[in-house]
Amino acid sequence: MSSLTKKADAFTALVLEVFQLNGLLLQAGDRLSAPAGLTSARWQVLGVIDHGPATVAAVARTMGLKRQSVQQTADALASDGFVEYVDNPHHQRAKCVSLTASGRRALRKVEQAHAAWADRMGASLAPGLLAAAVEGVREARLRLEKDLAPEERSHEG
Amino acid sequence: MSSLTKKADAFTALVLEVFQLNGLLLQAGDRLSAPAGLTSARWQVLGVIDHGPATVAAVARTMGLKRQSVQQTADALASDGFVEYVDNPHHQRAKCVSLTASGRRALRKVEQAHAAWADRMGASLAPGLLAAAVEGVREARLRLEKDLAPEERSHEG
DNA sequence: ATGACATGGACAGGAACCTGTCAATTCGAC
DNA sequence: GTCGAATTGACAGGTTCCTGTCCATGTCAT
Numbered sequence: 001m002s003s004l005t006k007k008a009d010a011f012t013a014l015v016l017e018v019f020q021l022n023g024l025l026l027q028a029g030d031r032l033s034a035p036a037g038l039t040s041a042r043w044q045v046l047g048v049i050d051h052g053p054a055t056v057a058a059v060a061r062t063m064g065l066k067r068q069s070v071q072q073t074a075d076a077l078a079s080d081g082f083v084e085y086v087d088n089p090h091h092q093r094a095k096c097v098s099l100t101a102s103g104r105r106a107l108r109k110v111e112q113a114h115a116a117w118a119d120r121m122g123a124s125l126a127p128g129l130l131a132a133a134v135e136g137v138r139e140a141r142l143r144l145e146k147d148l149a150p151e152e153r154s155h156e157g
Numbered sequence: 158m159s160s161l162t163k164k165a166d167a168f169t170a171l172v173l174e175v176f177q178l179n180g181l182l183l184q185a186g187d188r189l190s191a192p193a194g195l196t197s198a199r200w201q202v203l204g205v206i207d208h209g210p211a212t213v214a215a216v217a218r219t220m221g222l223k224r225q226s227v228q229q230t231a232d233a234l235a236s237d238g239f240v241e242y243v244d245n246p247h248h249q250r251a252k253c254v255s256l257t258a259s260g261r262r263a264l265r266k267v268e269q270a271h272a273a274w275a276d277r278m279g280a281s282l283a284p285g286l287l288a289a290a291v292e293g294v295r296e297a298r299l300r301l302e303k304d305l306a307p308e309e310r311s312h313e314g
Numbered sequence: 315a316t317g318a319c320a321t322g323g324a325c326a327g328g329a330a331c332c333t334g335t336c337a338a339t340t341c342g343a344c
Numbered sequence: 345g346t347c348g349a350a351t352t353g354a355c356a357g358g359t360t361c362c363t364g365t366c367c368a369t370g371t372c373a374t
Contacts, residue, residue: 005279021297022179118169121301133293136289140178147185
C-alpha cells in the first residue's frame with residue numbers, strides 16, 4: 001500500500017469498503033428473507049418475475065448473472081413451490097418462470113420487511129451523504145465497466 | 158419499490174450499486190491476479206501474510222471470513238507452492254502460513270498491476286466524489302454493522 | 315427451404331464462501 | 345494442578361455463483 005499514490009489509495013479504500021458492505025448486505029438480505037422461507041438470491045428472482053413471467057435466460061440478463069446460475073435458483077424455487085414453469089407461446093422449450101400464490105405471498109412478506117429496513121437504514125444516514133455515496137459508487141461502477149469492457153470476449157456473458 | 162419512502166429508495170439504490178460494483182471488482186481483481194497465477198481470494202490471503210506468517214484463524218479474522226473458508230484457500234495455495242505451513246512456537250497444532258519465495262514473487266507482481274490499476278481508476282474519478290463515496294459507504298457499513306449486531310448469536314463468527 | 319447463427323435448457327465440474335461438528339490444544343479462574 | 349471455556353484444525357455438506365459443453369429451437373439471409 002505504501003507505494004500507491006493518493007488517488008490510488010482513496011480508490012483502494014473504496015474497494016475495501018465496498019467488499020465489506022457487500023458482505024453485510026448479503027447477510028442483511030438473508031435475514032430479511034429468511035422468515036418468508038427465502039434467501040437473497042431467491043428473493044431477487046421472485047422480484048424479477050413479479051411484474052410478469054419470464055424465461056430463465058431473461059431473468060439472468062435482468063440480474064446480470066449467468067443463465068445457469070439462475071436456472072439452479074429457479075429449479076430450487078420450483079421444487080419449493082414458490083414458482084412454476086408455464087408454457088411459453090413464443091418458444092417451445094423455453095418455458096416461463098411464473099410466481100405461484102405461495103411465491104407471491106412470500107415475496108410480499110419480504111418486501112414489507114425490506115421496506116421497513118431500507119427506511120430505517122436510509123433515515124440513519126445524512127441525506128447528502130447518502131446521495132453522494134450513490135453517485136460516487138455509480139461513477140466508479142461506470143468507469144470500471146468501461147475499464148473491464150475492452151477485454152471481455154465471451155459469447156456467454 | 159413504489160411503496161418506499163424517499164430515503165428508503167435512496168438506500169436501495171446504494172444497495173443495488175454496491176452489488177454491481179462488487180461483482181465488477183471481483184472480476185477486476187481476478188484479471189489483475191491471473192497473470193501471476195492467482196485469484197482475488199488467493200491474492201488477499203498472500204497480502205495478509207506478507208507482513209509476517211500467521212495462523213489460518215488469524216488470517217480469517219483479519220479478512221472477516223470464516224476460518225474454514227481461508228483454510229481451503231490456504232491449502233490450495235500450499236499445494237501450488239505459494240505458501241508453506243511452518244511451526245508455530247506458540248501453538249503445537251496451529252501452524253503458521255508463510256509466504257514462499259514463489260508466493261512473494263507472485264504477490265509483488267500482482268501488487269504492481271494493482272498499483273497501476275488503482276491509480277488509473279482513482280484518477281478517473283473527481284477527487285471530491287471519490288472521497289464522498291468512501292465516506293458514505295463507510296457510514297452505511299457502520300450503521301449496518303450496528304443494525305446486524307444485536308441478533309448475531311453465534312459462537313463462530 | 316435451407317443453412318448460418320444466436321438463443322435457450324440441461325448437465326458436468328469448479329471456486330469461494332457458508333454452517334455444523336469433532337477432537338486436540340491452550341488459557342484462565344480457582 | 346485441575347477443570348471449563350475458548351481457540352484451532354479437520355472434515356462433511358450446502359449455497360450461489362462461475363465456466364465449458366452439448367443439443368434443441370427460433371430467426372434470418374439467401
